[in-house]
Amino acid sequence: MVTTRASAEDRTDRSAVRTLLRLWPYVRPVRVRLFTAAGVAVVASCLALVIPLVLKWMVDGPVTDRDPAGVWLGALCLLLLGFAEALLFGLRRWLVARPLAGVEAAMRADLYRRLQRLPVAFHDRWASGQLLSRGTTDLMLVRMFLAFPLTFLLVNSVTILVGVIIMLLQDWTLGLVILVPAVPVMVTCVIFEKRYAEVARRAQDQVGDLTTVVEESVLGIRIIKGFGRHRSQARAFRDLSGTLRGTELRKARLLAAIWGVIVTLPELAIGAALVLGAVQVADGELSAGTLVAFLSTALALRWPVDSIGFLLAMSQEAATATERYFEVMDEEPERHEVSTVKEDRSDLGLRFHDVRFRYPDAPEDSPPTLDRVDLHIRPGESMALVGATGSGKTTLTALVPRLHELTSGHITLDGQDIAAIPRETLRELVAVAFEEPTLFSASVAENVLMGAEDGAGEPELERALAVAQAAFAHDLPHGTGTQVGEQGLSLSGGQRQRLALARAVVGRPRFLVLDDPLSALDVHTEAAVEAALRDVLAETTALIVAHRPSTVLLADRVALLSGGRIAAVGTHQELLRSNAEYAHLMAGTEEADR
Numbered sequence: 001m002v003t004t005r006a007s008a009e010d011r012t013d014r015s016a017v018r019t020l021l022r023l024w025p026y027v028r029p030v031r032v033r034l035f036t037a038a039g040v041a042v043v044a045s046c047l048a049l050v051i052p053l054v055l056k057w058m059v060d061g062p063v064t065d066r067d068p069a070g071v072w073l074g075a076l077c078l079l080l081l082g083f084a085e086a087l088l089f090g091l092r093r094w095l096v097a098r099p100l101a102g103v104e105a106a107m108r109a110d111l112y113r114r115l116q117r118l119p120v121a122f123h124d125r126w127a128s129g130q131l132l133s134r135g136t137t138d139l140m141l142v143r144m145f146l147a148f149p150l151t152f153l154l155v156n157s158v159t160i161l162v163g164v165i166i167m168l169l170q171d172w173t174l175g176l177v178i179l180v181p182a183v184p185v186m187v188t189c190v191i192f193e194k195r196y197a198e199v200a201r202r203a204q205d206q207v208g209d210l211t212t213v214v215e216e217s218v219l220g221i222r223i224i225k226g227f228g229r230h231r232s233q234a235r236a237f238r239d240l241s242g243t244l245r246g247t248e249l250r251k252a253r254l255l256a257a258i259w260g261v262i263v264t265l266p267e268l269a270i271g272a273a274l275v276l277g278a279v280q281v282a283d284g285e286l287s288a289g290t291l292v293a294f295l296s297t298a299l300a301l302r303w304p305v306d307s308i309g310f311l312l313a314m315s316q317e318a319a320t321a322t323e324r325y326f327e328v329m330d331e332e333p334e335r336h337e338v339s340t341v342k343e344d345r346s347d348l349g350l351r352f353h354d355v356r357f358r359y360p361d362a363p364e365d366s367p368p369t370l371d372r373v374d375l376h377i378r379p380g381e382s383m384a385l386v387g388a389t390g391s392g393k394t395t396l397t398a399l400v401p402r403l404h405e406l407t408s409g410h411i412t413l414d415g416q417d418i419a420a421i422p423r424e425t426l427r428e429l430v431a432v433a434f435e436e437p438t439l440f441s442a443s444v445a446e447n448v449l450m451g452a453e454d455g456a457g458e459p460e461l462e463r464a465l466a467v468a469q470a471a472f473a474h475d476l477p478h479g480t481g482t483q484v485g486e487q488g489l490s491l492s493g494g495q496r497q498r499l500a501l502a503r504a505v506v507g508r509p510r511f512l513v514l515d516d517p518l519s520a521l522d523v524h525t526e527a528a529v530e531a532a533l534r535d536v537l538a539e540t541t542a543l544i545v546a547h548r549p550s551t552v553l554l555a556d557r558v559a560l561l562s563g564g565r566i567a568a569v570g571t572h573q574e575l576l577r578s579n580a581e582y583a584h585l586m587a588g589t590e591e592a593d594r
Helices: 008-012 016-063 068-117 120-125 128-135 137-147 149-170 172-179 182-219 221-226 230-282 288-300 302-329 393-399 423-429 444-449 458-467 471-475 493-505 523-537 572-578 580-593
Strands: 350-357 370-377 382-386 408-413 430-433 511-515 541-545 557-562 565-570
Touching: 016 068, 016 137, 016 149, 016 288, 016 302, 068 128, 068 137, 068 302, 128 137, 128 182, 128 302, 137 149, 137 182, 137 302, 149 172, 149 288, 149 302, 172 230, 182 221, 182 230, 182 302, 230 288, 230 302, 288 302, 350 393, 370 382, 370 393, 370 541, 370 565, 382 393, 382 580, 393 511, 393 541, 423 430, 430 493, 444 458, 444 493, 458 471, 458 493, 458 523, 471 493, 493 511, 493 523, 557 572, 557 580, 565 572, 572 580
Parallel strands: 382 541, 382 557, 430 511, 511 541
Antiparallel strands: 350 370, 350 408, 557 565
């Protein structure tokens, strides 16, 4: 499966800010609480800058005057300031927790809805692990950004600005000393942002690849064990894990480098200010209280300055997570195309009109999978579709419920172009059962009734199980309430196929498309299912992909698909007499059945 990713060239034109601004529609409903939380955090952070001013008053006042009462008053003020700061930061956390959890939930719900609406061709291209990581890890990074870096990039910027103003007002010469590292720190941040963005994107893509390997190993555990391939799978996992480890270490080195610069230069500046201030105090040019206040303010700014690298790193990871999220959201969903074909109610049944189909990712010069297919299945008729492997049978059946879109031509149901029918309505009219049955982690009853309208109950369930000869469901530990497990792997292949068939017929569909639905059944069970299916087929219009003569005999007529085209149409006996390719196919299947 191909993993789709944004190219590096595309990403160079997108700034992190522009990418993160795409989150605004999700943030807008909770903006009041977030802005309030940011305001509370700014007030709390600025309260910390009042502490140095209290210290200045204490040193130059009560301490110098040996006034114990003044010292106790100053200590009480410091205690109250600390308590107020802690209370405000706690309030900020309370303000953002619930709304940001709601933002994450809304984004995850939108992603899930979009995945349901994207065409099958999209899911064929994308690795499932990449989609899973976008719905889990990436959204967690976005929530963390909204909760912490988004607020504290603002809070710390305001705190640094206010702190610098306070220091300049205390002593402008010492303030200029503290500001000396500002230019190299900003240059380092710009360089760091570009490099870290590339590495962060690479790491998140590699997490998606690793998720895919884990998911495939879990779902394919029977194959891995059956063929003794656990070492090769472990090696593949180890290689990907080692690659991700190397990328994460590169991220750590970049973060260590910027922290080294951001921490070291301000510390050197504080040291220089301490020496210069001590000299000024000794010369009587500066009061001791002022020096204490200045240095306390500088030390209070250490966290806002030191955290710049950490906050930028989280912001870049959130930007790449946002970019990956919108890569899926920007994909074109299934469109409701307006048909230009005039509705003809006299043209009843299922009809293919000059249908051509080529897979979207197929080379331009390759022949189409289906080419000028014309086929008419009359109302109430069952048509068997027969052909060699690779002739396009499964592709043709997938076009009826619009799992793929036609390249050209059109398909009509009772004279109405399927392109003019809303997909929800179309898929209520057409029921499908695939050769590879898919069951969900739900009960037998829930899996089967998925094919019926809301409100269907026990009678419909029992009828469908009887048609599919799936009475084994009643012998399960909890009957039809038994949970079948992920992918239905707790059941045999034949049992899964019968439940999938029951799901297809439970809603009494007007049109039925069956893609070799009996391939996993033994001869006796197949005969019983075919006998029960005859009554169902008498009430519907059906297209049945068939490989065995016994399945072909269910149909009123047979269509031979060869090289993407309908080569012949007729009854089973007619084609046996008149078409050598069909006779050869049937002879091969009869020999295989023996």
